[in-house]
Amino acid sequence: MARHIVAALAEIPSGSQKLVHVEGRSIAVFNVNGELFGISDTCPHQGGSLAAGATVGLTTSTEPGKFCHSRPGEFIRCPWHSWEFDLRTGKSWCDPRKFRARPYDLSVESGETLVAGPYVAETFGVSVEDQYIVVEL
Amino acid sequence: MSAVDQVLERQVQGDTRFQLVDCDIHPSLKHKKALHPYLEKHWRDHLDAYGSLAHCVYAGRGGPYPRFTPETARRDAWPPNGNPPGSDLEFMQVQHLDAHNVKFGILQPIVGANNARNTDLSAALCTATNDWQVDEFTSKDKRLKASIHIGAEDAELAVEEIERRAGDRNFAQIQLGSRSVEPIGRKRYWPIFEAAERNDMPIGFHVGGPSPYAPSPSGWPDYYIEDHHVLTHSAHAQVASMILEGVFELFPKLRIVMIEAGFAWVPSLGWRLDNHWRKMRSETPRCKRPPSEYLRQNVWFTTQPAEEPERREELRLLFDLIGFDRMMFATDYPHWDFDDPQRAIVMPMTPAERQMLFHDNAMNFYANLD
Numbered sequence: 001m002a003r004h005i006v007a008a009l010a011e012i013p014s015g016s017q018k019l020v021h022v023e024g025r026s027i028a029v030f031n032v033n034g035e036l037f038g039i040s041d042t043c044p045h046q047g048g049s050l051a052a053g054a055t056v057g058l059t060t061s062t063e064p065g066k067f068c069h070s071r072p073g074e075f076i077r078c079p080w081h082s083w084e085f086d087l088r089t090g091k092s093w094c095d096p097r098k099f100r101a102r103p104y105d106l107s108v109e110s111g112e113t114l115v116a117g118p119y120v121a122e123t124f125g126v127s128v129e130d131q132y133i134v135v136e137l
Numbered sequence: 138m139s140a141v142d143q144v145l146e147r148q149v150q151g152d153t154r155f156q157l158v159d160c161d162i163h164p165s166l167k168h169k170k171a172l173h174p175y176l177e178k179h180w181r182d183h184l185d186a187y188g189s190l191a192h193c194v195y196a197g198r199g200g201p202y203p204r205f206t207p208e209t210a211r212r213d214a215w216p217p218n219g220n221p222p223g224s225d226l227e228f229m230q231v232q233h234l235d236a237h238n239v240k241f242g243i244l245q246p247i248v249g250a251n252n253a254r255n256t257d258l259s260a261a262l263c264t265a266t267n268d269w270q271v272d273e274f275t276s277k278d279k280r281l282k283a284s285i286h287i288g289a290e291d292a293e294l295a296v297e298e299i300e301r302r303a304g305d306r307n308f309a310q311i312q313l314g315s316r317s318v319e320p321i322g323r324k325r326y327w328p329i330f331e332a333a334e335r336n337d338m339p340i341g342f343h344v345g346g347p348s349p350y351a352p353s354p355s356g357w358p359d360y361y362i363e364d365h366h367v368l369t370h371s372a373h374a375q376v377a378s379m380i381l382e383g384v385f386e387l388f389p390k391l392r393i394v395m396i397e398a399g400f401a402w403v404p405s406l407g408w409r410l411d412n413h414w415r416k417m418r419s420e421t422p423r424c425k426r427p428p429s430e431y432l433r434q435n436v437w438f439t440t441q442p443a444e445e446p447e448r449r450e451e452l453r454l455l456f457d458l459i460g461f462d463r464m465m466f467a468t469d470y471p472h473w474d475f476d477d478p479q480r481a482i483v484m485p486m487t488p489a490e491r492q493m494l495f496h497d498n499a500m501n502f503y504a505n506l507d
Contacts, residue, residue: 046476046477046478046480046481047479047480048211048213052212052213053211053212078477079211079212079213079215080211080212080473080474080477081473081475082205082206102172131372132160136423
């Protein structure tokens with residue numbers, strides 16, 4: 001296991017997302033209201049890039065005329081066929097048993113901590129004042 | 138990484154083992170007046186003053202009814218210059234034609250040209266659409282082939298346009314919508330079939346198209362998902378109309394392809410029509426043989442958006458029932474329900490069948506693919 005810096009926190013402000021590459025893996029990183037989520041970028045249906053999709057919430061209905069909107073921004077909709085994946089689990093909303101985009105645990109660490117090492121981020125110049133998103137692989 | 142770099146990266150990952158003929162690519166206008174340079178002054182003035190009164194509410198793909206995604210497109214299909222998906226040849230080349238090893242791609246413009254109720258205006262817009270396809274796409278990339286876009290409601294003007302383009306190797310087919318004001322097998326449309334057969338040009342019926350009626354026989358659906366589904370019913374009705382009106386007896390060499398209309402319904406349509414025909418054939422003496430025979434002789438189908446049954450053998454069974462030689466692959470690029478050539482049609486296939494589906498059938502079906 002090694003810790004990899006995937007992006008500076010400032011690069012992915014709340015409501016935005018970014019495709020990052022770590023050790024040959026493509027990971028879609030999302031910032032939903034300050035909470036960070038990472039899932040495998042390739043849609044398990046036909047291979048669309050999830051990082052190019054739109055994030056949405058969940059609308060449910062218990063009876064005609066009643067609607068409930070919850071978990072705003074916590075689902076990623078594939079840019080191709082709009083299959084939805086729960087950013088917390090990576091599971092497909094329609095077929096959670098068969099289709100899942102692998103989730104990755106992300107953490108935020110200060111440049112000060114990271115400079116002390118060990119971490120892997122050849123392409124990053126780390127500044128002690130900034131914060132970084134780190135994935136452990 | 139820039140958007141183009143990301144696309145290039147995906148391209149390198151693309152499988153180039155087989156060449157693909159893509160039967161459904163949608164070119165789009167860069168802006169609302171992009172057809173103006175191809176229209177005479179009086180039509181430009183007409184459009185500026187009156188606009189184009191359309192047959193149906195689907196006239197505007199943008200603001201009032203975006204359907205599901207902006208411009209009904211894949212969200213990753215917007216060119217870096219911000220123009221609409223399908224309008225930028227260079228981006229289409231990188232993201233689709235090169236990435237998927239497309240040998241030929243058939244353009245299916247849906248730009249509102251065949252939708253004008255004023256048939257003189259519609260004919261002018263169709264002519265402009267055909268000039269525009271050549272100017273912006275097929276003259277710049279020989280992999281792309283245009284469709285002779287016509288308005289069916291004035292068959293005389295439609296035939297004039299077919300004759301104007303028939304000798305032009307930029308065009309691979311005649312394009313109609315799967316909806317029309319009357320069932321398409323009726324006599325008023327026959328001159329179009331006659332011109333198609335005489336010029337050895339196939340006719341592609343792309344799902345949708347000009348019609349003043351609700352898409353469902355029970356009126357207007359509430360939801361896009363419902364609207365998206367009932368579109369296919371028009372294809373069943375048009376195939377039945379052509380068969381029962383005797384179109385394929387009158388024009389036996391006619392080649393028809395139903396585009397983006399699904400295909401799981403095809404075996405059942407043949408069975409039901411045959412059953413009815415055995416009892417009621419005296420009513421339609423021009424339909425001389427069991428209807429399913431005309432289906433097998435004159436009608437082809439594109440796959441996208443392909444059915445996705447849970448058990449892949451069931452998809453395979455459909456291909457066997459319809460006939461592998463009838464099926465042609467399409468992506469629908471850049472629309473949101475795009476089928477990826479590497480990932481769609483998940484079922485057991487021999488290399489020979491794969492070659493038919495992705496290449497040979499379309500090479501034999503379309504005009505000017507050589």
